[in-house]
Amino acid sequence: IYVGSTLVDMYIKCGSLSKAQKVFHELPNRDVVLWTTLIAGYVDHDRGEEALQCVKQMKRDGFSPNAHTLVCSSKACGTLKAIDRGQGIHTEITLKGYEHEIMVGNSLISMYATCGLLETARLLLDRLPFRDVVSWTAMIDGYAEHGYGEEALNCLKGMQHESISSNALTYTCCVKACCSIGTIEKGYELHSAIVERGFESDLPIGSILVSMYVKSGALREAQFVFDKLTIRDYVLWTALIEGYSQVGESENVFSNFDKMLGEGIKPDLASFLIIFNACNHEGLVEKGLAYFEAIRREYGLTPTLEHYTAIIDLLGRSGHLSKAISMIREMPWHPD
RNA sequence: GAGUAGGGAGGUA
Numbered sequence: 553i554y555v556g557s558t559l560v561d562m563y564i565k566c567g568s569l570s571k572a573q574k575v576f577h578e579l580p581n582r583d584v585v586l587w588t589t590l591i592a593g594y595v596d597h598d599r600g601e602e603a604l605q606c607v608k609q610m611k612r613d614g615f616s617p618n619a620h621t622l623v624c625s626s627k628a629c630g631t632l633k634a635i636d637r638g639q640g641i642h643t644e645i646t647l648k649g650y651e652h653e654i655m656v657g658n659s660l661i662s663m664y665a666t667c668g669l670l671e672t673a674r675l676l677l678d679r680l681p682f683r684d685v686v687s688w689t690a691m692i693d694g695y696a697e698h699g700y701g702e703e704a705l706n707c708l709k710g711m712q713h714e715s716i717s718s719n720a721l722t723y724t725c726c727v728k729a730c731c732s733i734g735t736i737e738k739g740y741e742l743h744s745a746i747v748e749r750g751f752e753s754d755l756p757i758g759s760i761l762v763s764m765y766v767k768s769g770a771l772r773e774a775q776f777v778f779d780k781l782t783i784r785d786y787v788l789w790t791a792l793i794e795g796y797s798q799v800g801e802s803e804n805v806f807s808n809f810d811k812m813l814g815e816g817i818k819p820d821l822a823s824f825l826i827i828f829n830a831c832n833h834e835g836l837v838e839k840g841l842a843y844f845e846a847i848r849r850e851y852g853l854t855p856t857l858e859h860y861t862a863i864i865d866l867l868g869r870s871g872h873l874s875k876a877i878s879m880i881r882e883m884p885w886h887p888d
Numbered sequence: 889g890a891g892u893a894g895g896g897a898g899g900u901a
Contacts, residue, residue, distance in 0.1 A: 553889080554889045555889080556889085557889040557890065558889050558890095559889095560889090560890090561889070561890065583889095584890085585889055585890050586889080586890080587890090588890045588891070589889075589890045589891095590890090591890085591891095592890060592891060593890095595891095618890095618891090619891075620890055620891040621890085621891080622891085623891040623892055624890085624891055624892095626892085627891085627892070654892080655891060655892045656891085656892080657892085658892040658893070659891075659892040659893090660892090661892090661893085662892065662893060663892095665893090684892095684893095685893080686892055686893045687892090687893080688893085689893040689894070690892075690893045691893090692893085692894095693893065693894065694893095696894095719893095719894095720894075721893055721894040722893080722894080723894085724893095724894040724895060725893080725894055727894095727895090728894080728895080754894095754895090755895075756894055756895035757894085757895075758895080759895040759896055760894080760895045760896085761895095762895090762896080763895075763896060766896090785895095785896095786896080787895060787896045788895080788896075789896085790896045790897075791895080791896040791897095792896090793896090794896065794897075794898085797898080820896090820897095821897090822896070822897040822898080823896085823897085823898095824898090825897070825898035825899080826896095826897080826898060827898090828898065828899090829898045829899065830898095832898090832899080858897095858898070858899085859898090861898090861899075861901095862898060862899065865898095865899070865901070868901090869901090
């Protein structure tokens with residue numbers, strides 16, 4: 553059974569949930585660890601509903617969830633924004649006396665914060681016997697995500713006051729908080745703290761800084777941050793491209809998109825929306841259609857209804873009405 | 889042998 557759990561875990565971490573399920577079902581004996589491994593796998597793959605189903609089934613099979621299982625369950629509720637079921641998990645945690653374990657406490661803070669129950673999250677944070685960088689970061693992210701920038705940044709002070717050192721994840725959430733405050737001064741402050749701490753080469757930090765500067769229209773700063781990063785991925789590129797799109801510099805939208813492709817980085821569906829918008833802006837019907845074709849042919853992605861809407865909009869505005877109508881007909885969905 | 893926090897998301901017709 554140890555070998556089985558390890559194998560299930562290995563398949564999950566390689567991204568092969570189906571193989572993990574297969575091994576799981578072929579094992580003659582199951583225990584809490586094995587169940588929890590599979591549940592964690594569902595959560596990891598954003599399949600919260602199946603994770604919770606699995607917990608139910610494990611209970612029916614006579615196993616009682618332990619702290620590990622309950623942490624996974626609360627995470628599942630967080631991703632599902634299912635706070636009602638989340639409260640049930642919380643109750644179970646309290647009944648079993650796990651509430652003061654740091655990882656359990658942190659997962660509850662994160663769940664409530666993600667679901668927007670910020671006061672509850674805060675209460676749990678304050679009541680934890682010991683807080684760590686994860687506790688604070690989860691709280692900061694919750695505040696930031698729901699537009700409470702000031703509160704988020706106060707948490708940064710709070711953790712410094714407790715001599716808990718922040719890390720790159722903490723700063724990412726703080727920069728996110730800055731975006732909701734709307735003044736760029738705090739952003740500059742954080743940016744220099746990030747440079748001081750040596751986090752500027754961190755990819756998520758770079759992406760959110762680019763995005764922060766983009767939102768305040770400071771494209772030069774955004775480009776500056778971008779240029780400091782030697783490892784780039786599609787998220788970072790898209791943040792920059794989005795910036796040029798916002799200020800109407802379509803040439804830079806196209807040139808940066810092509811540069812990204814030139815680096816061998818695969819665009820994702822979101823970046824094509826920005827491209828179509830630029831095409832629309834410039835009236836570039838042929839270019840738009842060429843990119844639309846490329847989505848499937850070159851990148852093996854499936855355009856969504858939004859992509860069709862964007863391209864149909866482009867066709868319609870430029871007077872290609874019959875082509876627009878035939879696009880509507882060829883869509884796999886009912887037009888909205 | 890299993891568990892907790894972070895990044896980009898078009899248009900608004």
